[in-house]
Amino acid sequence: MTYPTKTFNLPVLEGLSEKQIKVHLGLYEGYVKHVNLIMEKIQALKAADAEGNAYLINELRRRFGFEFDGMRMHEYYFEQLEGAAQAPDAGSSLAQAAEAKYGSAENFIAHIKEVAGSRGIGWVIVYADPTAKTLHTVFVNDHELGQLAGLPIVLALDLWEHAFMVDYVPAEKKNYVEAFLANLNWPVVEKRFAAAMSAA
Ligand SMILES: [Fe+2]
Known part of the structure; x- marks a missing residue:
């Protein structure tokens, strides 16, 4: 499986420029790409020579949390800016x-x-x-x-x-x-x- 790059329905934000958001979304896309790339590389290295590539595979596994959490954290970040700014509900x-x-x-x-x-x-x-x-x-x-x-x-x-x-x-x-x-x-x-x- 591969993870899709999500799109976010972002309004014009106050105090955060379009360029800022564009740069940041580009960074998010990089995380998604690398999550998929790590999974793909591990598979390929294992298939080619699991024993000979063990060290490489281990290092890629160590990197997985960085890429995965980078992807998921940005999804939490952008999703909460979608739609329009709304004040907290005092009764929630x-x-x-x-x-x-x-x-x-x-x-x-x-x-x-x-x-x-x-x-x-x-x-x-x-x-x-x-x-x-x-x-x-x-x-x-x-x-x-x-x-x-x-x-x-x-x-x-x-x-x-x-x-x-x-x-x-x-x-x-x-x-x-x-x-x-x-x-x-x-x-x-x-x-x-x-x-x-x-x-x-
Ligand atoms: Fe970020």
């Missing part, structure tokens, strides 16, 4: 869980911004934890390292520099985070959280 199960953990919906947003201020490149990821009926907001440096095992992702904020450097210099990262949050289609995030909770 996500809002309730956020209130229980952070005190209020405003504190939840403030917490996301605080975590986004972590030095270095990476992602802010909000996970649902259905068994504990809560959520976690985590800074994940490399998308293949430091993810919380098995927890569904409800929000993915890309803080690799390629995500904003067409429009912002590194010192303006805060402005990018504001723009991202302003463009977020919150019902997408709320539906992810509700689905994760009901699947538990």
Whole structure:
């Protein structure tokens, strides 16, 4: 099987230029291409000489998480910007869980911004934890390292520099985070959280 490159129904975004999004989508396409390429290469190397190519195959397997998570994380990222920006619903199960953990919906947003201020490149990821009926907001440096095992992702904020450097210099990262949050289609995030909770 091969993974398809998804297309996203993105509106004109406030504070994120068409060029920025185009560059970023190009990067996403690269991840999809390499996920498929790694699977294809492993098959071919095994078929040609499994023993002789063992070292190469092992190294390709090590790279799989980087490419796969790069693909999937960008799908989470762009899907939550599809349609149109919509404000959070104060009555959603996500809002309730956020209130229980952070005190209020405003504190939840403030917490996301605080975590986004972590030095270095990476992602802010909000996970649902259905068994504990809560959520976690985590800074994940490399998308293949430091993810919380098995927890569904409800929000993915890309803080690799390629995500904003067409429009912002590194010192303006805060402005990018504001723009991202302003463009977020919150019902997408709320539906992810509700689905994760009901699947538990
Ligand atoms: Fe990215």
